Amino acid sequence: MSPVVLDTALVPPADRAEFWHEAVSRTFIPLDVRLLESTPGPATITSHALGVAQVSLVQAGPQRVERSAGLIARGGEDHLTLALQHRGTARLVQGDHRVELRPGTFAISDAGRPFSKELLEPFLFTAFHWPRSAGGVSEEDLRVLTATAFGTGDGTARLVAAYLECLSRSAGSMEPQLASWLAATALDLLAVLAHERRGRSVPEAPEVALATLARVKDHILRHLGDPDLTPERIAAAHHLSVRYLHKLFRYEGVTVARWIQRQRLDLARRDLARRTSDRVGVATVAGRWGFVSASHFSRAFRAAYGVSPREWQAAAAGFGVAV
Numbered sequence: 001m002s003p004v005v006l007d008t009a010l011v012p013p014a015d016r017a018e019f020w021h022e023a024v025s026r027t028f029i030p031l032d033v034r035l036l037e038s039t040p041g042p043a044t045i046t047s048h049a050l051g052v053a054q055v056s057l058v059q060a061g062p063q064r065v066e067r068s069a070g071l072i073a074r075g076g077e078d079h080l081t082l083a084l085q086h087r088g089t090a091r092l093v094q095g096d097h098r099v100e101l102r103p104g105t106f107a108i109s110d111a112g113r114p115f116s117k118e119l120l121e122p123f124l125f126t127a128f129h130w131p132r133s134a135g136g137v138s139e140e141d142l143r144v145l146t147a148t149a150f151g152t153g154d155g156t157a158r159l160v161a162a163y164l165e166c167l168s169r170s171a172g173s174m175e176p177q178l179a180s181w182l183a184a185t186a187l188d189l190l191a192v193l194a195h196e197r198r199g200r201s202v203p204e205a206p207e208v209a210l211a212t213l214a215r216v217k218d219h220i221l222r223h224l225g226d227p228d229l230t231p232e233r234i235a236a237a238h239h240l241s242v243r244y245l246h247k248l249f250r251y252e253g254v255t256v257a258r259w260i261q262r263q264r265l266d267l268a269r270r271d272l273a274r275r276t277s278d279r280v281g282v283a284t285v286a287g288r289w290g291f292v293s294a295s296h297f298s299r300a301f302r303a304a305y306g307v308s309p310r311e312w313q314a315a316a317a318g319f320g321v322a323v
Contacts, residue, residue, distance in 0.1 A: 003172055009042040016040040020060070027056060028129055029067070029076030029111045036062035036120070048171035051180025053130035053187075055168045058123075065117045067109075077112040080142070081129045082190070084164055088123030092116075097147030101125075106161055108190075110146045126168045128186065137187055141194035148197075156193045156211065163189060163218075177266065181221055188214045212238070213248045217259075224264050227290045231256045264289040265304050268297065272313040282309045 006023040008016045020043055021033040027045050043060030083090070084106040092099050092107050094115035099107050109115050137145070150157040167182055174182070192211040216238055223229050234256065235245040249256050268289045271280065280288075286297035286309075301309045 004045075004047045006045040006047075007042065008040070008044070013039050016043070020063075024065070027054075028081060028127070029079055030071040030074040032066045032068065032071060034064045034066075036064060041122075048168075049176075049179070050167070050171060050174075050183035051176070052134050053128065053183040055164070055171050055183075056127045056129065057168060058125055058127055060119075061122050062120050064119075067111060067113075067115050069114055072112065072114065078132050079111040079129060080108055080132060080137070080146075081111065081127055082106055082108045082164070084126045084128070084161055086124040086126065088119060088121045088125075090123065090125070091118045091120075092147055094147035099147055099149040101149055104152050104161070105149050106152075106157075106164075107147060107149050108142075108145045110142060115147070126164060128164050128167075130183070130187065134184075134187060137190050137194065141191055144194045144197045145190065150193070156189065156196050159211075159215075160186070160189050160193055175267065175270070177270065178221055182218060185214045185218050209248055210251065212240070213251055216240075216245065216248060220260055221263060224260070224267065225288055225290050227292050229260060229290060260290075261300060262304075264291065265301060268301070268309070269305065269312065272309055282313070285309070 004027075006027065008019055008023075011019045017033075017035045017040055020035065020040070021031075023045060024033050025031050027047055041061045045056055045058050047054055047056040083092075083101065085101040085103050087103055089103075090101040092101060092109060092115065094109055094113060101107055109117070150160070152158040152161040163186060167186060171179060188210060192208070192214075216234060219237060220229065220234060231242050231245055235242045238245075240248075245256060249259060252259055254262070268285050268291075271285045271288065272282070282298065283294040286294045291297035291300070298309055301307075301312070305312065307315070
């Protein structure tokens, strides 16, 4: 996926404040942005789509950002933003909550309620921005998560921070479907963080199992091309028993092997339907997504979609197929 890059370096300094205000509001939600430098320096936002979510790396100089009731009325009220601070400090105020974000900490702001944010020195942060409708995080979760500073010393907060940072670095090289899956995993992890903060996390609690399942699914999606991706190797990579791994996948309603095959078939189907000049053969696609042979791939594909891989590819070439 190609990134969307907004850069003020080529904008005359006198025009940078207005350009940056528009860039920030266009990338996220309507905001009032006031730069605190007499001569604004260059600033950048690099964004990638992750299904319905978005991850952005933001680098700029001192500024104050405000989301007023009037701006809420202009739209974006159904969105949430998690900011993971890398450099500089930020002070976020929303409702009765006042938090200070230092490098390595993160907080979530709710675009449906007024807030302000001060960044009094040059900064760099990763923003994960998503609509409430994407699910994963309930209203009860949000009351716990919003405008709360989370450190990354231990526990689920550290996992969330590391996951989002990795997601940001890898976003440009992901297939759209994979990016969407991984964004959904990020939301699952936030729900686990909320449950943990409410003190409901115990060793056998469902949310703990779901957090482990999220990590396992992430691992699987990153290794789908490996034909030796077996339950035994997956379990070993996460220090689990094979029995417990199978127990986790009861939440998905399928076996581990069936879940892996579904993901492989879906990505293979998309590859075969690409209407490009560099179309690849069925055997190549089968090998790319971890199928042990073209014949095994063809049988599984026909069982799933009712046509052979070659028939699917021909239909996509001749008429276009929705993928």
